[in-house]
Amino acid sequence: MDTRFPFVDWFRNSSPYINAHRGRTFVILIEGEAVAEGRGEQLIQDLALLHTLGVRLVVVQGIRPQVNQALETANVTPARHHGRWVADEAVMARVERVAAEQRLWLESRLSLGLPNSPLHGVEMTVVSGNLVMAKPLGVREGVDFARSGEVRRVRDTAISGLLEQGSLVLLPPLGYSSTGEVFDLDAAEVAQKVATALTADKLILLGEASGLVDGRGELQRQLTPDEARDWLEDTAPGEELHRHLKSASAAARHGVSRTHLLSWRDHDALLGELFTRDGVGTMISRHQYEQLRAAQVGDVAGLLELLEPLEQRGMLVPRSRERLEYEIDDYVVIERDGMVIGCAALHVFQAAGMGELACVAVHVDYRGGARGDLLLTEVEKRARHQGLGSLFALTTHTAHWFFEHGFRTAELADLPPLKRDTYNHARQSKVLVKSIR
Structure with a gap:
């Protein structure tokens, strides 16, 4: 304003x-x-x-x-x-x-x-x-x-x-x-x-x-x-x-x-x-001014503030405070001097050997500094550690970024059954998959 x-x-x-x-x-x-x-x-x-x-x-x-x-x-x-x-x-x-x-x-x-x-x-x-x-x-x-x-x-x-x-x-x-x-x-x-x-x-x-x-x-x-x-x-x-x-x-x-x-x-x-x-x-400083780390419950307020502008633009699905608190262990964040300026989540579908790369977001003032790459690398590391063979993502606005990072177009049928059943057809999100083996 x-x-x-x-x-x-x-x-x-x-x-x-x-x-x-x-x-x-x-x-x-x-x-x-x-x-x-x-x-x-x-x-x-x-x-x-x-x-x-x-x-x-x-x-x-x-x-x-x-x-x-x-x-x-x-x-x-x-x-x-x-x-x-x-x-x-x-x-x-x-x-x-x-x-x-x-x-x-x-x-x-x-x-x-x-x-x-x-x-x-x-x-x-x-x-x-x-x-x-x-x-x-x-x-x-x-x-x-x-x-x-x-x-x-x-x-x-x-x-x-x-x-x-x-x-x-x-x-x-x-x-x-x-x-x-x-x-x-x-x-x-x-x-x-x-x-x-x-x-x-x-x-x-x-x-x-x-x-x-x-x-x-x-x-x-x-x-x-x-x-x-x-x-x-x-x-x-x-x-x-x-x-x-x-x-x-x-x-x-x-x-x-x-x-x-x-x-x-x-x-x-x-x-x-x-x-x-x-x-x-x-x-x-001996301590990192900006650091990538696992998210904590105390980060929920910062996550809500980071995600709200993207949710309003339709780039991300709205997430409630309760949902973020419940799924907080799935998230990694980039913190800069006490402020959450980036995040990403890995939702695991163990039976399918897949993980969902979700909620990738970087604050508008801090884009262009490879922070998205850093978040993706950390999520991939976590996914491999859990024995997953591939990642998938659903996106409406940023497919080009995923293509640049090794994702390919896939079909709805390629998703794990639970994710396939809850797919929001009104959003018409593109389905992208990447092998991480």
Whole structure:
């Protein structure tokens, strides 16, 4: 149905995510290039929106371009090794100054109540401090990294306490030692270690790239950490994508439910990733975002919603809730982030050695991705496991799809007696059969 206000439909569709994100902990890395390129103000508004929706936020600030500018201005050229600069005293003086300037800038923006924005009047308490403990990288391959360091531990109890009080926790890429030293840290590592220590619900890395894109230019929307390993090998240490991918994969392996690679250049990236089903970037998760599995009684509501449009168009025979519940063991479903987007059923006629491939359906928004093929393959596997020699299907609209997948035209007499006796002559469905031996 058309609407004068398209955002209303978007808002309705986002409501499950608004509810799901409330009270959750997100760790968000914003690389310094975002601020340097003028994207800071928009991102601050997005952070404030998430805060008002009840999301517990830890924000890690990247400062690389700002430090590089300060070093160039001072005619200081740092030595580099494996993508990290050697933070000697001259370098570290600029790192500390820039980190303080960037922290103060962000704190001041969040203290303004966001004037001239849709979130005018929102008050946020921002807290920073010695919440990340560090240790020196030391000497590696003959290179003394001076005050370049790595995370030793995260004061997760203190951070959790601040989040419980409703504060936004802001962390620069700095760490502190038990002897009072300050170390330069990799911002992506800080974000990963904090997310892992907090067992955060999400780690979001906002960088230059809008996720992982394959050789055909297609965005990879979801990967497991193991699948991401091949991509990591194609990037160079020190490159932003390498650092982000390494941190995202490590966090996913160590308890962070979902990690996301997004581009700060996309003004809609942060909210688009969090409040739409498909998102806009690449997600890395130990658990499959989309999975094929056996149906359960709890899927009946989703099945009814999926099948209703097809039943109204006469493509499928209407099925009641009671019938679906009774036959639920016959179904397989494709679930995507809690939504049933595909299904198929195998009704067994053991005496005839045949099975009926029934109720093959894929949500209109997810067609064209071989999900129908996946459902058919699973049904065929189930049929062979039960010793069946062939499948049959009755269709009024999609005979061509069945022909493309090995079915042939058959006669009513070829059906099992029980199915033949209940055939609906008013529908005039085509009878198709496929051998699966």
